[in-house]
Every structure is written in C-alpha cells, then in structure tokens.
Amino acid sequence: MQLDHSICSSARLARDRRFDGRFFTAVKTTRIFCRPICPARPPLERNVTYYATAAEAANAGYRPCLRCRPDAAPGSPAWGLVSTTVQRALKLMRSEREAQSIETLADRLGVSSRYLRQLFAEHLGVSPLAVWQAERALFAFGLLRDTGLPVSQIAYESGFNSLRRFNGVFKHIYRRTPSDVRRESVEGEAGGAGASGTRLYLHYRPPFHWRELLAFFRARALAGVEQVEDEVYRRSFVLDGVRGVLRVRDQGSKNRLVVEVSGEGGAALYLLNQRLRRLFDLDADTAEITAQLAADPLLARELARTPGVRLPGAWDPFEYAMRAILGQQISVAAATTIAGRVVARYGESFVDDSGEEHRLFPAPQQLADADFDGLGLxxxxxxxxxxxxxxxxxxxxxxxxTELADWCARVTALPGIGDWTAQYIAMRGLSMPDAFPASDLGILQALGKNGEKAKPTQALARAENWRPWRAYGALLLWQSLKNGEDQ
Known part of the structure; x- marks a missing residue:
C-alpha cells in the first residue's frame, strides 16, 4: 500500500489526530515505530520510514513505542483498500480466538495457500501469520497496561493457547517480556474494572458523534438484551461459550470508548473488542467518506450537522438478520417489540453478579425447531x-x-426475502459500506421533490456517485428526515 510521504510528514509534525491509525512512523535510528500523534520530539525526516499498518512496521523489525502506544491506535482504514480475498481472510482471522493455519484459512477461502501468501505479500507486504501475531501482541500489550488480568489469562484472551509461544511472540515484537510490561504498568491505568470485571479502551479518530449513535440504538434497543441510558450502551452477550454483560460509554476528551465487561471467567476479550469496533464503526475512514459524499448537496448538509458519520453495526449478524426479516413492511417499534417476544420465548436467561437478570438472543441451534406462532407474525x-x-x-x-452481490443473491434465493432485506442486513448486520436498500421508504422520501417520493431507480442512479460508501449515504438520508430537511 502506497503512502504519500509529504502528507505523512505534515501530519506527524502537526500531530494531527485525524491521521491517527492511518499510518505509522518508523524511526531508523531507534528502531521504534510510533503513531503520528506521538508526543515525543519528532525525528528528522531523513531518519523515518512510513508504514500503513502496525503489522508492516513490526514485520520490518521495528518495535512499538511505549509512549504513544500503537496498540491504542484506531484501526487502519488501509485494510479496506486491499483485495476482496485478503479482506475476507482478515475477517476470518479476526473472528476466531485462536490462530488458523494458512492451509485451513486458504481452504475456507477457496484458494491455494500459495496464492493467499502471494496476495498478502502483494497487498500488505507481510504474511498472514505476521499480521496475526502483530495484532494479537498489540492487543495483549493493551491488556497488560490497562487491566489487572494475570499474564496467563491475557495470553489466552489474545488467542495464544501456549504461554511459551505468547512470551516468544511478544518478546520478538516488543523486545521485552509480558512480565516486564506488567511491572512497568504499575504507575499507569492498570486495574481493570474491579474484581468482577475488566475495563477495555477502544480508541477512535475524531470527529465521533456518540450521541447520534446512541439515539439510533436507543430506538431499536431489544428488551432484556440491550439498554441505552444516561449515554451508556449496555447489552448481554455470549461469546466463545462465555456469558456476560458489557457497558460502553464515551470518553471524548481522550477519543476513546470505555468498555466495562463482566462475565463468567474469561470473556473472549479479543473477539469482544473486534465486535465492538464493528458495532460502533470505530475504524471508519471518515475523511474519505466525507470527501466522497459531500459532493451531493443534501448529504453535504447532513455531514455539516454531524461530521464524522458512523454506520451503526450489529453485535451479531444472525441476530440482526432475524430482526431485519421481522422488520419487513412494519415500523421499527413494531419490529423491536416482536423481536423482544422472540427473545422472551426462545432466549436463554442468566443472572449477573449484581443479581440482575439478562437474556440472550437465541442462537440458530436454539431456533431450529421454533414455530414462531403467537408472536404477532x-x-x-x-x-x-x-x-x-x-x-x-x-x-x-x-x-x-464479503461480496455484496453474492450475499444478496444467496439470501434473496430464500422464500420471502427481497432485495431490501438483503441490502439492509448487509448494511448493518455485515457492515458492508456499499450496501444500499434503494426501495426503502425513508430513502425515497428523503430523495423526493415537491412532496413526491423518488423511485428506486432514481435513488440507485443518484447513489451511484456515492460508491463505495452508499450505506453511509442511506444513513444520512434517514437523518435528513429526522432533521426536517426539505429536498
């Protein structure tokens, strides 16, 4: 992936937070790589090399800076520029707690292991294993510094089943052992969320409109599973066989979300981290999205109201798909009510440490024999x-x-599911940025003129200029209706 060195240079010298996570600065003299917002004295330009991702910098032999902490950087939008096969590989790698062999990963993708290695080398400059190790070591560093979890549990939460292997990989990347980092963190923010929970920090690039996201989730909160109250998002979950409850609040002064997790023993923290980043769209390339969509006058006005648009995602694709099917041709409120009935009848309940009861959205296996009678359907x-x-x-x-067309073709082949539902699931359940439910009534109203709704063909034609960010365009159109915009 090619970087513009003049832009990178200007961004790091200005410590511009908009570029945090978009690239990393490697210093040849110290063999350390930093975020562009690093507070240390900037090195001379002749002594630096720029990398698009932390994995590339680590693979080149540079160790992460302990002052600016690359582990805390927002996710790199550069991943979205690689080939579809590499994107699918990265998604699979991040959806499993443990590492997969290159042969297993290639088989799941339907390609040869040799070809997959070639794609990673061509698009990322590193091997799949190098990406996996760098991402997991960076995540582990954050747990060592920000929580009081034992080193052995951190190894497990980061995807390592062998403490010896974890120590080896970690030392190779950081040039120090996990125990060294734990001792150094005594004066930091370590301690987690108390004896019964863990606290995580999820960083993002500003601007970030937490209240706008919460308003969206509040209107669709699922009784017993989700709650939005006092600018805090809460939900129950089951992940890697572990049940728990998470609470998320914004800490805007530090450009991060604070997540408090309580659960039964370990809570599959790496997987939880990945799901939350997708749920709140923390790695969105908002600058690129804004540049593309602002050419449309209607969208430009909405972007001015809420810069840094984020696409509300879903905790679990299956859960969201079921809710989207329930929502066909009925209101959001009605669909949420019926979804709550599904949870009440088929979902498992559990009691947390405080004695409060929670419910889980039922898994596919739990609904295998469900008849859904008597739910208002x-x-x-x-x-x-x-x-x-x-x-x-x-x-x-x-x-x-991850191919929008393939997903829609596969899902619309099922009886009773049309293109609107397939696109809507892709948009929010799968976080596909170019999904666009063109027949949506709200979209047609927002694009209409003189009191007349637009036609789906007109919506598709206008949205052609928004690619590959049509999903964000749809969200902005819905916001325009809420804000009373007259197009």
Whole structure:
C-alpha cells in the first residue's frame, strides 16, 4: 500500500489526530515505530520510514513505542483498500480466538495457500501469520497496561493457547517480556474494572458523534438484551461459550470508548473488542467518506450537522438478520417489540453478579425447531424465519461473505426475502459500506421533490456517485428526515 510521504510528514509534525491509525512512523535510528500523534520530539525526516499498518512496521523489525502506544491506535482504514480475498481472510482471522493455519484459512477461502501468501505479500507486504501475531501482541500489550488480568489469562484472551509461544511472540515484537510490561504498568491505568470485571479502551479518530449513535440504538434497543441510558450502551452477550454483560460509554476528551465487561471467567476479550469496533464503526475512514459524499448537496448538509458519520453495526449478524426479516413492511417499534417476544420465548436467561437478570438472543441451534406462532407474525413471515434459520444451519447463508452481490443473491434465493432485506442486513448486520436498500421508504422520501417520493431507480442512479460508501449515504438520508430537511 502506497503512502504519500509529504502528507505523512505534515501530519506527524502537526500531530494531527485525524491521521491517527492511518499510518505509522518508523524511526531508523531507534528502531521504534510510533503513531503520528506521538508526543515525543519528532525525528528528522531523513531518519523515518512510513508504514500503513502496525503489522508492516513490526514485520520490518521495528518495535512499538511505549509512549504513544500503537496498540491504542484506531484501526487502519488501509485494510479496506486491499483485495476482496485478503479482506475476507482478515475477517476470518479476526473472528476466531485462536490462530488458523494458512492451509485451513486458504481452504475456507477457496484458494491455494500459495496464492493467499502471494496476495498478502502483494497487498500488505507481510504474511498472514505476521499480521496475526502483530495484532494479537498489540492487543495483549493493551491488556497488560490497562487491566489487572494475570499474564496467563491475557495470553489466552489474545488467542495464544501456549504461554511459551505468547512470551516468544511478544518478546520478538516488543523486545521485552509480558512480565516486564506488567511491572512497568504499575504507575499507569492498570486495574481493570474491579474484581468482577475488566475495563477495555477502544480508541477512535475524531470527529465521533456518540450521541447520534446512541439515539439510533436507543430506538431499536431489544428488551432484556440491550439498554441505552444516561449515554451508556449496555447489552448481554455470549461469546466463545462465555456469558456476560458489557457497558460502553464515551470518553471524548481522550477519543476513546470505555468498555466495562463482566462475565463468567474469561470473556473472549479479543473477539469482544473486534465486535465492538464493528458495532460502533470505530475504524471508519471518515475523511474519505466525507470527501466522497459531500459532493451531493443534501448529504453535504447532513455531514455539516454531524461530521464524522458512523454506520451503526450489529453485535451479531444472525441476530440482526432475524430482526431485519421481522422488520419487513412494519415500523421499527413494531419490529423491536416482536423481536423482544422472540427473545422472551426462545432466549436463554442468566443472572449477573449484581443479581440482575439478562437474556440472550437465541442462537440458530436454539431456533431450529421454533414455530414462531403467537408472536404477532403472519404465517408467511414465520415461515420465512424458519427457512432462514434452516439456511443458516445448513450453510446456505454464509455471514463471512464479503461480496455484496453474492450475499444478496444467496439470501434473496430464500422464500420471502427481497432485495431490501438483503441490502439492509448487509448494511448493518455485515457492515458492508456499499450496501444500499434503494426501495426503502425513508430513502425515497428523503430523495423526493415537491412532496413526491423518488423511485428506486432514481435513488440507485443518484447513489451511484456515492460508491463505495452508499450505506453511509442511506444513513444520512434517514437523518435528513429526522432533521426536517426539505429536498
């Protein structure tokens, strides 16, 4: 991935937070790599090399800076510029707690291991294993500095089943052992969230409108599972066999979300971190999105109101797909109510450490024999839900699919599911940035003129100029209706 050195130089000298996580500065004299916002004295330009990702810098033999902490940088938007196969590989690598062999990963992608290695070398300049190790070591560093978890548990949470292997990889990247870092963190923020929980910090690039996201989630909060109150998002979860509760609040002064997690023993923290980053769209390339969408006058006005647009994601693709199917041709409130009935009837309940009861959205296996009768659904809609559950269980529905056209073709082949539903699931359930439900009533109203709704063909034609960020355009159109914009 090519970087513009003049832009990188200007950004690091200005310590511009908009570029945090977009590139890393490696210093040849010290063999350390930093974020562009590093508070240390800037090195001379002749002594630096720029890398698009932390994995590239680590693979080149540079160790992460202990002052600016590359582990705390927002995710790199550079990953979105690579080939589709590499994107799918990265998604699979991040969806599993443990490492997969290159052969297993290639087999799941339907390519040869040799070809997959070539793609990573061409697009990222590093091997799949190097990316995995760098990302997990950086995540582990954050746990060592910011929590009081034992080193052995941190190794497990980061994806290492062998403490010896964890120590080896960590020392190779940081040039110090995990125990060294733990001792150095005594004066930092270590301590977690108390004896029964853990605190994580998820950093983002400003601007970031937490209240706008919370308003979206509040209107769709699922009873017993989700709650938005006092600018805090809370939900129950089950991850890697562990049940728990998470609470998320914004700490805008430090450009990060604070996540407090309580659960049964370990809480699959790496996987939880990845899901939350997608849920709140923390790694969005807002500068690129804004530059593309601001050419449309209507979207430009909305971007001026809420700069740094984020696409509300979903905790779990299956959960969201079921909710999208329930929401076909009914209001958001009605769909949320019926989804709550599904949870109440089929979802598992548990009690947290404080004695409060929570429910979990049912997994596909729990709904294998569900009839969905008596929930306020038509027979046709209940049958569509049963078909979708069956397709999920037998593999006809693949949530790892990252090609929008393939996903829509696969899902609309099921009875009772049209393009609107497939696009909407892709947009929020799978966080596909170019998904666009062109027949959505709100979109057609927002794009209409003189009181007349636009037609789906007109919406598609106008949105062609928004690619590959049409999903963000759809979100801004919905916001324009809420803000009373007259197009």
């Amino acid at each position: 038509t027979r046709a809609r209940a049958q569509t839900l049963r078909e979708f559950v069956a397709a999920t269980l037998d593999g006809r529905v693949n949530f790892a699919e």
